[in-house]
Amino acid sequence: MNMNNYKFDTVAIHGGYQKDATNATNIPLYLANAYEFDGIEHARDLFALDVPGNIYTRLQNPTNSALEERIALLEGGIGAVAFSSGHAAIFCLAATLAQQGDEIVASSKIYGGAVNQLQKTLGKFGVVTHFVDASDPNAFVAATNEKTRFWFIEAIGNPTAAVCDIEAIAVLAKRCKLPLVVDSTFSPPCMFRAIEHGADIVVHSSTKLLCGNGQALGGLVIDSGNFDWNNPRFPEFITPDNSYNGKIFAEVFGKGAFLARLRACTLRDIGATAAPFNSHLILNGIETLSLRVERVNRSAQAAAEYLEGCPYVERVDYPGLSSSPYHGLAKKYFDGAGGGVFTFEIKGGKDAGAKFLRSLKIFKLVANLGDSKSLVSHPALTTHAQLSKEQLASAGITDCTIRLSIGLEDVSDLIADLEQAFRA
DSSP states (O other): OOOTTSOHHHHHHHTTOOOOTTOOSSOOOOOOSBOOOSSHHHHHHHHTTSSOOOSBTTTOOHHHHHHHHHHHHHHTOSEEEEESSHHHHHHHHHHHHOOTTOEEEEESSSOHHHHHIIIIIHHHTTOEEEEEOTTSTHHHHHTOOTTEEEEEEESBOTTTOOBOOHHHHHHHHHHTTOOEEEEOTTSOTTTOOGGGGTOSEEEEOTTTTTTOSSOOOOEEEEEOSOSOOOOTTOHHHHSOBGGGTTBOHHHHHGGGHHHHHIIIIIIHHHOOBOOHHHHHHHHHHHTTHHHHHHHHHHHHHHHHHHHHTOTTEEEEEOTTSTTSTTHHHHHHHHTTOOOSEEEEEETTHHHHHHHHHHHOSSSEEOSOOSOSSOEEEOGGGTTTTTSOHHHHHHHTOOTTEEEEEOOSSOHHHHHHHHHHHHHO
16 A cells, blocks of 8 residues: 555554555564575575565564554655664664764753763764754854764753754755754654654654553664765765675665665664564554644643743743743744653752652653653653763753653643642
8 A cells, every 4th residue: 555645644554554465454563583585596685685675683574664664654754774772773873874083963952861872882982972052053063074974953852842943953954964863752753744844864762652651662763865875974875885795885775875774784783673572562552643642742731831830830841831932943843832741940959859759649750751651750860860060051951850751641630740749
């Protein structure tokens, strides 16, 4: 079935489905490590990347492939690669585009684990990341030089819901002939399609809203097909690869060169493969994605409005509020929605925050996001604990910052839970 002419919700349910001999209406869960070749010639052609097909699940699996096809359709990309987690997706993306001596420019208002990975872990391999204030698109240009390989932003930042002017940044990235990578975990494609606003590559932690039930880890990288990989900044794309009979990826795969190297070289060697069972759960979650996101956005707006008028709260960071400095961008990109994850500053300091967290009954104190259950955390002590004081300040995080991830419960119950915890 050609899904290109169907609307979002139809693709979210049927995208990636291929009728097989069983006539099953659900995409099967393929728990297979390896796949039989038709003969030695077929095996040779598969390993040489001369024909498509399944070799070994570390590279490709039919259930994973269905998820990749569905998310590519939903995001408007030419294809995707699934990974074991969102973190694995970012690392493999970076390892495909950058090598020793190269540099990355990233927003400072992103997930603390991503800051740590880009700065420390990639730093061990000789890749330097410069963090800039993404509210100034020109800051990316100022931090760019001949060693820069890509720019990285979150459409809605974790945890303070800072919104980037993606189109403005994308224009500058194209001027610099660099790919713009947008992590759209907090803004899934029913809410925002980053490729339509200039993103070259989109990343998701599919653990979060795409799955939606806190049951499965996963990550996805989607390629727009718009970046020209025949580019001297990426020598591995334009020189013969000895592991594949001297193939030059930019010549052989054209627009798909990045995805081909991401799978056939990086995923092959690092092995951060998505578990087919997890992909199966994420496929099921995507079927109800737009319904859940609509509910979450509506409830988060109501919770943010309550908090903004609450005497126990110093400040609310939610782009759906007219008081937010990001409200204009939220209207431009998300039709005024602010997503389901945001922060607020509680009055009374660290001790008041600790007591508030202990007093919540519905909100669960965990590190996850985008669950059907409402969640709460203290970023400075948990998800962003690896950051320095300067980095925390740059990210807008203090000891009084509380992060909420709004779920699918009745919003009146959520607000009542916040109220009783404040009174405590």
